[in-house]
Amino acid sequence: MDAAQRAMDQLEEWPDLVRAIPTCGVGQALRTTDVEIVHFHSEHDADLHLTRAVILRLHPELSRSTAIRLLPGSAWVGIHLDCDDDIDLLATLTSLALQAHARVWPGPNTMPCSRCLTAATAKHHATHTRIGSRLRRRRRRTRDGA
Numbered sequence: 286m287d288a289a290q291r292a293m294d295q296l297e298e299w300p301d302l303v304r305a306i307p308t309c310g311v312g313q314a315l316r317t318t319d320v321e322i323v324h325f326h327s328e329h330d331a332d333l334h335l336t337r338a339v340i341l342r343l344h345p346e347l348s349r350s351t352a353i354r355l356l357p358g359s360a361w362v363g364i365h366l367d368c369d370d371d372i373d374l375l376a377t378l379t380s381l382a383l384q385a386h387a388r389v390w391p392g393p394n395t396m397p398c399s400r401c402l403t404a405a406t407a408k409h410h411a412t413h414t415r416i417g418s419r420l421r422r423r424r425r426r427t428r429d430g431a
C-alpha cells in the first residue's frame with residue numbers, strides 16, 4: 286500500500302475528518318464539516334491546509350524539513366510521503382491544522398490548495414502575457430498605419 290493511502294486510512298479514523306472529493310479535483314481529500322484539511326494528490330504527495338498563522342509560526346521548522354514544500358502566500362503546505370516518519374509528520378501537522386481551524390470563526394473557507402494556487406498563478410500570468418502581446422500587436426499596427 287502506498288504512503289498516501291496509509292496516511293489517509295490512518296487520518297480517516299479521526300472523528301473530525303471525513304473523506305471527500307477535493308475542490309481541485311485531483312486525488313482525494315479529508316475534510317471537516319467546515320473546511321478541507323488534506324488533499325492527497327498522488328501516491329506520495331499530500332497538501333495540508335495548515336493555515337497561514339501556523340505556517341508563519343512554524344516557518345523555521347517547516348523550512349528545515351525536506352519532506353515539506355512551502356509555497357509563498359499559500360495557506361497550504363505540500364508534504365512528500367515516503368516513509369512512516371512522513372506519515373507521522375503529516376498526522377502531527379494535521380492535528381495542528383485542526384486546532385488552528387477550530388480557533389477561527391466557522392464559515393465558508395475557499396483558500397485554494399497549493400496545486401490550485403500554482404495553476405491560478407500560471408493562468409494569471411498567461412492572461413497577462415496574452416494581453417501584453419495583444420497590446421504590442423495593436424501598437425505595431427498603429428505605427429505601420431501611420
Ligand SMILES: [Zn+2]
Pocket residue numbers: 307308309310311324326332398399400401
Ligand atoms: Zn488539491
